[in-house]
Amino acid sequence: MTATAAPPVAPVDERLPLRRLVPLACQHLLAGVAAPVSSVVLIATTLRLPAGRTASLLSATLVLCGVGALLQSLGVRVLRVGARLPFLMLPGGAAVAIFLQIAREYGPATASGSVLVAAAFLLCVLPFYGRLVRLFPPLVMGTTVVLIGINMIKVTAPMVASGPALGFATLGVIAVFFLVLRGVWRQLAVLLGLVGGTLIAVLTGTGLHIAHGGTFALPDPFPYGTPHVDLLAAVPLLVFALASLAEATGQTVLNSEAVGRAPDPGRDVPRIARADALVSLGSGIFGTSLMVTSAENIGIVQLTRVRSRFVTAAAGALLIACGLLTPLTRLLAAIPEPVVGAAGLVIYAVIAVMGFGMLARIDLSGGTDGIVVALALVVGMLPIVAPEMYAGLPSWARTLFGSGVAAGAIAAVVLGAVFRGLGPRLTTPSDAPGAPPSAGSR
Numbered sequence: 001m002t003a004t005a006a007p008p009v010a011p012v013d014e015r016l017p018l019r020r021l022v023p024l025a026c027q028h029l030l031a032g033v034a035a036p037v038s039s040v041v042l043i044a045t046t047l048r049l050p051a052g053r054t055a056s057l058l059s060a061t062l063v064l065c066g067v068g069a070l071l072q073s074l075g076v077r078v079l080r081v082g083a084r085l086p087f088l089m090l091p092g093g094a095a096v097a098i099f100l101q102i103a104r105e106y107g108p109a110t111a112s113g114s115v116l117v118a119a120a121f122l123l124c125v126l127p128f129y130g131r132l133v134r135l136f137p138p139l140v141m142g143t144t145v146v147l148i149g150i151n152m153i154k155v156t157a158p159m160v161a162s163g164p165a166l167g168f169a170t171l172g173v174i175a176v177f178f179l180v181l182r183g184v185w186r187q188l189a190v191l192l193g194l195v196g197g198t199l200i201a202v203l204t205g206t207g208l209h210i211a212h213g214g215t216f217a218l219p220d221p222f223p224y225g226t227p228h229v230d231l232l233a234a235v236p237l238l239v240f241a242l243a244s245l246a247e248a249t250g251q252t253v254l255n256s257e258a259v260g261r262a263p264d265p266g267r268d269v270p271r272i273a274r275a276d277a278l279v280s281l282g283s284g285i286f287g288t289s290l291m292v293t294s295a296e297n298i299g300i301v302q303l304t305r306v307r308s309r310f311v312t313a314a315a316g317a318l319l320i321a322c323g324l325l326t327p328l329t330r331l332l333a334a335i336p337e338p339v340v341g342a343a344g345l346v347i348y349a350v351i352a353v354m355g356f357g358m359l360a361r362i363d364l365s366g367g368t369d370g371i372v373v374a375l376a377l378v379v380g381m382l383p384i385v386a387p388e389m390y391a392g393l394p395s396w397a398r399t400l401f402g403s404g405v406a407a408g409a410i411a412a413v414v415l416g417a418v419f420r421g422l423g424p425r426l427t428t429p430s431d432a433p434g435a436p437p438s439a440g441s442r
Helices: 018-046 051-074 093-106 108-135 138-161 164-180 183-203 235-258 265-286 298-304 309-324 326-332 337-360 369-385 395-401 404-422
Strands: 088-091 291-294
Touching (some): 018 088, 018 093, 051 291, 051 326, 088 309, 093 337, 093 404, 108 265, 138 164, 138 235, 265 291, 369 404
């Protein structure tokens, strides 16, 4: 009697020996650690947090990123949480920008409450994923991302102004790293720029204020006090939570194709978003922004040809270990304000460029898409360039229209739907008599 051969293991489910697993996990760790470090330093500097609280916030963020990577990579089948793909989970740049906007206008306790509301809201709307994702085509997402970037450049610029020489020196260091680094290492340009700027600060006599403490410590919950729920203040994060479903759809297809698995957004996107929402509930408790699943480490998968989800699971375990190692978090929390501001300018400018890139994929030369983008940008830019315009409105209206990101995003969604439904329909070559039917009409 011949033995039955075991079925082949899919590359995404391959279990690697420890000697290969650890170095590969470290590569994914390096690709993902820049986002939590830079985002927390931005939050702490903008909110003027003391060094000890900044270290605790960074610890919490790294731990949450690690938990998110474990959830997405390993999954929890019973709860339908996690896609079982080699994903990392990071604080999204746009989410951090919105969190800071809410914190500056309504206080950090309201920002934390808004994160909790947005995470709970995302869990509630997942059954309607198929219908909701249609509200956020590239036109809406591109306009929203542009407004997020521009709004946060205005917020971050005063940080550079507190030490222009150091700030511009840091910008130069970051630019050099973007110029000379290649491949995966280029993803570390901003993080290395933070290190380079800090070294320049030390060499020029700027003191670093490093908090004292033990070697290991758990992060502190509710760093701003009891979270305060304000539904109107939370609108920008609610819009972002919905828009993240569209982004997760594209990332799911990209990641699935990279590891050789047939894409199934209808199954995987709700599982990804469910993990995002659960970890983001922890973000609201520990005082940081919404967490979103990221595919920026896919470049490492393509370079190494190792598709195993257990590699990113190991990277998640390393992120948790880094978060609990408090000397590291205290050192990172001591980065000077102008250095952080310069890194923030780069991050938010890149976000704005990403938005322009989304809009560039749309034909704005004809039809109604161009005017929808123009009007949405007008609505979103007015609170940024003329914040006093809505001073005479009731408080609820000031909250809704006084936020450039929320007002612009809502305008893009509403105008896009109205113009698609009521606007003129362009005649395309496929509409001409005798033309063959398009693929979408079959």
